[in-house]
Amino acid sequence: MTSESTQVSRENDFIPADEDGQFLTFILGNEEYGVDILRVQEIKGWDKATPIPNTPDYIKGVINLRGTVVPIIDLRSCFNIGPTEYGKTTVIVVVKVLGAKGERTMGFVVDGVSDVYTVEKSKLKPAPDFGGNVSSDFIRGLVTVDEKMVILLDVDQLVNRGIEQAIEAGSVH
Amino acid sequence: MIDLSEFHDVFFEECFEGLDIMESGLLNLDGNGADSEQINDIFRAAHSIKGAAATFGFDAMSGFSHIMETLLDEMRDGRRAVERRGLDLLLESVDCLREMVNSTKAGDTTPPPVVADLTGRIQQMLAAGPGAVAAAPAKSATAEPEQDGAPAEEVVAAESAEKSADSVAGSRNLWRIMFVPFEGLLKTGNEPARIFRELAQLGILEVKADTSCIPALDVIDPEVCYLSWNLTLGGDMTRGQIEDVFDWVTGQCELSIDLISGELPTQKAAASLSVVESVEPPVAATDQPAPAAAAVAAPASVKEESTVSEQTESSKNQTNAEPAAEAADGRAAASTAAAKDNGSIRVGIDKVDALINMVGELVITQSMLSQIGEDLSRVDSIGLERLRDGLIQLERNTRELQETVLQIRMLPISFAFNRFPRLVRDLSNKLGKRIELKLTGEQTEVDKTVLEKLGDPLVHLVRNSMDHGLESPEVRRASGKSEVGVLELSARHEGGDIVIEVIDDGAGLNRERILQKAVSKGLVSANDDLSDERIYNLIFQPGFSTAEVVSDVSGRGVGMDVVRRNIRDLGGNVTITSEAGQGSRVTIRLPLTLAILDGQLVRVGEQVYIILLVSIVESIQITAANMGQIAGRSELYRLREQYIPVVRLSELFGVPHAVTDLQAGLLVVVESEGRRVGLFVDDLMGQQQVVIKSLETNFRHVGGISGATILGDGTVALILDVAGILNECARAQESKDREFPRLAVA
Structure with a gap:
C-alpha cells in the first residue's frame, strides 16, 4: 500500500484524494510541521550561510551543497515563532520546490527533525482560515498524530507565493 | 521486425549534417567555381540522405532527394554546367529538404507544397537536357572550369573522335595516369603489375614504363623501385574508379590522373602539377595511338579553350596527397569544420589524451598526499616539507587539468561564421547589392557556450551592415569605390579575450543624424561636447532600436541594443567606430570562456x-x-x-x-x-x-x-x-x- 502510494505521488507530486502519503515532520518551537517526504532531498547539519544582501531576515543566505548554491530559509523567523537558537539539533531540511522556474533546491532551517508519518488522506483536515504569519494557502492540511496536531506544509505555495512575494515587496533593488 | 524508430534521431542528425555539407558545398561552387571534390561531397550527402530516408520509409524525402541527386549527377559527370540557375535551384531544394526533415521529425510526413513546385522545376531543368551545356558552352566552361574528373567527357570525346585511333576504340573517356612510385613501394608489398591488371579490367589499358631512372647494374638495389609508368586508360570509367585502384599506394607514389585529349598534349603537360620533369612526354605526344572514342553525341561547338581550362583545373585536383590549390584546401577545412554543431562536442583526441594524462598525475599526487597524511601522526619537519611539495604539485596538476578541460569546450569560430556565406549571398541578391564576404580567423577557438550565443548578434550586425552600411553598386561607383562592397568578419585572440569584428567599407554612420536623434530622444543634451565614439555608440541605446530610426538614421538601429545586451550577457562588450564614406567597424570583445x-x-x-x-x-x-x-x-x-x-x-x-x-x-x-x-x-x-x-x-x-x-x-x-x-x-x-x-x- 505504502509503496503504491509512493508511486502515485511521485507522478503527481500531490497526494491524490484517495491515497495516503508519507510526511517528514520537523519541530519549530512547540509546533510540529510536515512536508511531503518525496520532496525532501536530504537533511544536513546547520552550517553558516553566506548572507545575501537586501533580502528579508529569514533568508539566512546561501550555502554550498556539493557545488550547488542553495538558499537557506529560516522557517522559525519566517513564521515568526521567536528567534532561532542554533544548536546541536538545528538542521537544514533540503527540499525540492516546483514552480514556474522549474525545480529549485532550497533549505529550511528547523529546530530538529521529528518523525516520518504515513497519513491517510481521509484523516487530513483542511486548515481553517486564520490571520497571522502562516497563510492557510501554504498549508495543505492538518492531521492529528498521537493527539498532537501536525501541520502539513505545501512547500511550493510557501516558496512561490509567500517568500518570493515578500522578497519582491521588501526588495530594495 | 526491428523497430527503426529508435534510429530516427540519428537519421535526422545525419540529415542535418548532410544538408549543411550540401549547402556549404553549393555556396562554394557558386563563389569559387566548380571543383570535383566539392560536387562529390554534395552528391554523396544527397545520396546518403536518399538512402537513409528510403530505409526509414520516408518516401517523400527520398523521392525528392533522388531528383536532386539526378541533377547533381549530371553536374558531376559534366553533362551539365554548374551555373547559377542550377545552384539556386539546388539551394532552394536543400532548404526544402531541411523543412521536410524538420516536419518529419515533428511527426508530419506529408511533404510541404513547395516540394511539388521544386520537383517540377528540377524536372524541367533535367528535361531541358544536357543541352544546357551546349547552350552556353564557352561561358559555362570557362566560368566554372570543372567539376569532376569526368567533366568534359563529351567534349573530349568529340575532339578525340577526330583523331581517333583504333586501340582504345569504343571507350568514352581517355585517361592519362602518371604513376611514379617512391623507391620503397615494393617493400610495402605493393605490386604495380597487380594495379595495372586491375586497371585493365576497367577498360583498355596501355602501359609504358619509364626506365630512365634505372642505375647501372652494379649499384642496383633489387628491392628498390626505379621504374615509373605512363598509363593510358580508355573506357567508360570515372576518376573515382581509377582512384580506388590506386588506393593502396596513396602516399607512396606520385600520381596524377588526367583526362586527356589528343589535340592538346603540351598544354596538358604544363597543366599537370605533379608531373615529374623526367617523365616522358605525355602519351598523346608520343607515337602512342592517339586517344579515341566513339563519341557520344556531343556539342561540336565547344571551344577548344574551354577544354583546356577544364583540364587545367582537373589536373589541379590530383588524387594523391599533394595539397591542391590553397583555396580548395581552405574550403575543405571549412567544410570539415562545418560538420556538426549540436549538444555533443567533437573533441580532438589529443585533447582527451592530455586530459587523461593529467588525471593520472592527479591521482598519483593525491595518493602521495594521503600517504603523507597517514604519516602525519609522527609530524616532523621532513614530513611537513614533503606535504608542502605535494600540495604544490597538486595545485599545478589541478590547474593544468582545469585548463585542459576548458580546452575541450573550445570550438573554432567557423561554427558561427559558416552560416554567413549563404546569408550574404541571399541577402545581397535581395538587396541588389554586390557584396564580397571575407572571413578571417575562422579557426580561432571559442567556448562552445559563447559560440552558441554569438550567432544571433552576429547575424544582426551582418544584416545591418548589408542593409544600411554597404551602398548599392551605383552609389559606390559614383563615390569612386569598387562596385563590390566588402564585408569582413574576423576573429582573433587578444590577451584573454576573443575579438570579433564586423567590418564593412560602406557609407559609415551618420554622426549628425545620430546626434539629432539622441538629442530629440533626450539621451544627450545638445550642448554636450561628445566624442565621435560616444555618439556612434549611442546607437546601442535602447531608444535607438525603434523602427522609425531605421529609415531615419543611416540605419543601424534595429536591435542594436539587443546585440549589446546579448554580448553583455556573455560578459563582453561591443563598440563601433566609423568613418563617413569609408565604412564602419563593430568590435565585439568577449572573454575566452564563461566557465x-x-x-x-x-x-x-x-x-x-x-x-x-x-x-x-x-x-x-x-x-x-x-x-x-x-x-x-x-x-x-x-x-x-x-x-x-x-x-x-x-x-x-x-x-x-x-x-x-x-x-x-x-x-x-x-x-x-x-x-x-x-x-x-x-x-x-x-x-x-x-x-x-x-x-x-x-x-x-x-x-x-x-x-x-x-x-x-x-x-x-x-x-x-x-x-x-x-x-x-x-x-x-x-x-x-x-x-x-x-x-x-x-
Whole structure:
C-alpha cells in the first residue's frame, strides 16, 4: 500500500484524494510541521550561510551543497515563532520546490527533525482560515498524530507565493 | 521486425549534417567555381540522405532527394554546367529538404507544397537536357572550369573522335595516369603489375614504363623501385574508379590522373602539377595511338579553350596527397569544420589524451598526499616539507587539468561564421547589392557556450551592415569605390579575450543624424561636447532600436541594443567606430570562456565578496584631501583630475561591522562601459579563479550581485555585478540631479 502510494505521488507530486502519503515532520518551537517526504532531498547539519544582501531576515543566505548554491530559509523567523537558537539539533531540511522556474533546491532551517508519518488522506483536515504569519494557502492540511496536531506544509505555495512575494515587496533593488 | 524508430534521431542528425555539407558545398561552387571534390561531397550527402530516408520509409524525402541527386549527377559527370540557375535551384531544394526533415521529425510526413513546385522545376531543368551545356558552352566552361574528373567527357570525346585511333576504340573517356612510385613501394608489398591488371579490367589499358631512372647494374638495389609508368586508360570509367585502384599506394607514389585529349598534349603537360620533369612526354605526344572514342553525341561547338581550362583545373585536383590549390584546401577545412554543431562536442583526441594524462598525475599526487597524511601522526619537519611539495604539485596538476578541460569546450569560430556565406549571398541578391564576404580567423577557438550565443548578434550586425552600411553598386561607383562592397568578419585572440569584428567599407554612420536623434530622444543634451565614439555608440541605446530610426538614421538601429545586451550577457562588450564614406567597424570583445574567470576577493565587515578582475581598474588608498562631498550625500573621489563616485559596499549591502573611516579601508576602482565608480571595501584579500554559479537557479536575481562561487574553504562568496552597481549609481545620481539640476558628474 505504502509503496503504491509512493508511486502515485511521485507522478503527481500531490497526494491524490484517495491515497495516503508519507510526511517528514520537523519541530519549530512547540509546533510540529510536515512536508511531503518525496520532496525532501536530504537533511544536513546547520552550517553558516553566506548572507545575501537586501533580502528579508529569514533568508539566512546561501550555502554550498556539493557545488550547488542553495538558499537557506529560516522557517522559525519566517513564521515568526521567536528567534532561532542554533544548536546541536538545528538542521537544514533540503527540499525540492516546483514552480514556474522549474525545480529549485532550497533549505529550511528547523529546530530538529521529528518523525516520518504515513497519513491517510481521509484523516487530513483542511486548515481553517486564520490571520497571522502562516497563510492557510501554504498549508495543505492538518492531521492529528498521537493527539498532537501536525501541520502539513505545501512547500511550493510557501516558496512561490509567500517568500518570493515578500522578497519582491521588501526588495530594495 | 526491428523497430527503426529508435534510429530516427540519428537519421535526422545525419540529415542535418548532410544538408549543411550540401549547402556549404553549393555556396562554394557558386563563389569559387566548380571543383570535383566539392560536387562529390554534395552528391554523396544527397545520396546518403536518399538512402537513409528510403530505409526509414520516408518516401517523400527520398523521392525528392533522388531528383536532386539526378541533377547533381549530371553536374558531376559534366553533362551539365554548374551555373547559377542550377545552384539556386539546388539551394532552394536543400532548404526544402531541411523543412521536410524538420516536419518529419515533428511527426508530419506529408511533404510541404513547395516540394511539388521544386520537383517540377528540377524536372524541367533535367528535361531541358544536357543541352544546357551546349547552350552556353564557352561561358559555362570557362566560368566554372570543372567539376569532376569526368567533366568534359563529351567534349573530349568529340575532339578525340577526330583523331581517333583504333586501340582504345569504343571507350568514352581517355585517361592519362602518371604513376611514379617512391623507391620503397615494393617493400610495402605493393605490386604495380597487380594495379595495372586491375586497371585493365576497367577498360583498355596501355602501359609504358619509364626506365630512365634505372642505375647501372652494379649499384642496383633489387628491392628498390626505379621504374615509373605512363598509363593510358580508355573506357567508360570515372576518376573515382581509377582512384580506388590506386588506393593502396596513396602516399607512396606520385600520381596524377588526367583526362586527356589528343589535340592538346603540351598544354596538358604544363597543366599537370605533379608531373615529374623526367617523365616522358605525355602519351598523346608520343607515337602512342592517339586517344579515341566513339563519341557520344556531343556539342561540336565547344571551344577548344574551354577544354583546356577544364583540364587545367582537373589536373589541379590530383588524387594523391599533394595539397591542391590553397583555396580548395581552405574550403575543405571549412567544410570539415562545418560538420556538426549540436549538444555533443567533437573533441580532438589529443585533447582527451592530455586530459587523461593529467588525471593520472592527479591521482598519483593525491595518493602521495594521503600517504603523507597517514604519516602525519609522527609530524616532523621532513614530513611537513614533503606535504608542502605535494600540495604544490597538486595545485599545478589541478590547474593544468582545469585548463585542459576548458580546452575541450573550445570550438573554432567557423561554427558561427559558416552560416554567413549563404546569408550574404541571399541577402545581397535581395538587396541588389554586390557584396564580397571575407572571413578571417575562422579557426580561432571559442567556448562552445559563447559560440552558441554569438550567432544571433552576429547575424544582426551582418544584416545591418548589408542593409544600411554597404551602398548599392551605383552609389559606390559614383563615390569612386569598387562596385563590390566588402564585408569582413574576423576573429582573433587578444590577451584573454576573443575579438570579433564586423567590418564593412560602406557609407559609415551618420554622426549628425545620430546626434539629432539622441538629442530629440533626450539621451544627450545638445550642448554636450561628445566624442565621435560616444555618439556612434549611442546607437546601442535602447531608444535607438525603434523602427522609425531605421529609415531615419543611416540605419543601424534595429536591435542594436539587443546585440549589446546579448554580448553583455556573455560578459563582453561591443563598440563601433566609423568613418563617413569609408565604412564602419563593430568590435565585439568577449572573454575566452564563461566557465572560469579571475576574481579579486574583497572583505567588507565579515563578508567576502568577489570582484571580477576584468572590471577592476585599480585599487587605491584613500587620501582624505581628495575626498569630496556633494550636498552632504554623494561622495566623490578625485582620481587624477577625474571625479568618480564612491559607493560604500557596506551601505549598499547593509553589511554590519564594516569599516566606516574611509582612510582605514581601500577604494577599488571598477569600470564598465566606460563609466567608473569606486567601491569602498575594508580590505583586499587574495585572488582566485572563480566558477560562476547562478543564484537564480535555486533562488532569484539579487541586485548588485551577478552570481556566486565557492571559495577554497567550501563557503559561498557572492560575485559583484559591477555593471549593475554602476547603473544603480547612475540612477541614484539622476534622482539627485533632479533635486540639484545640472550637476555634471564624470
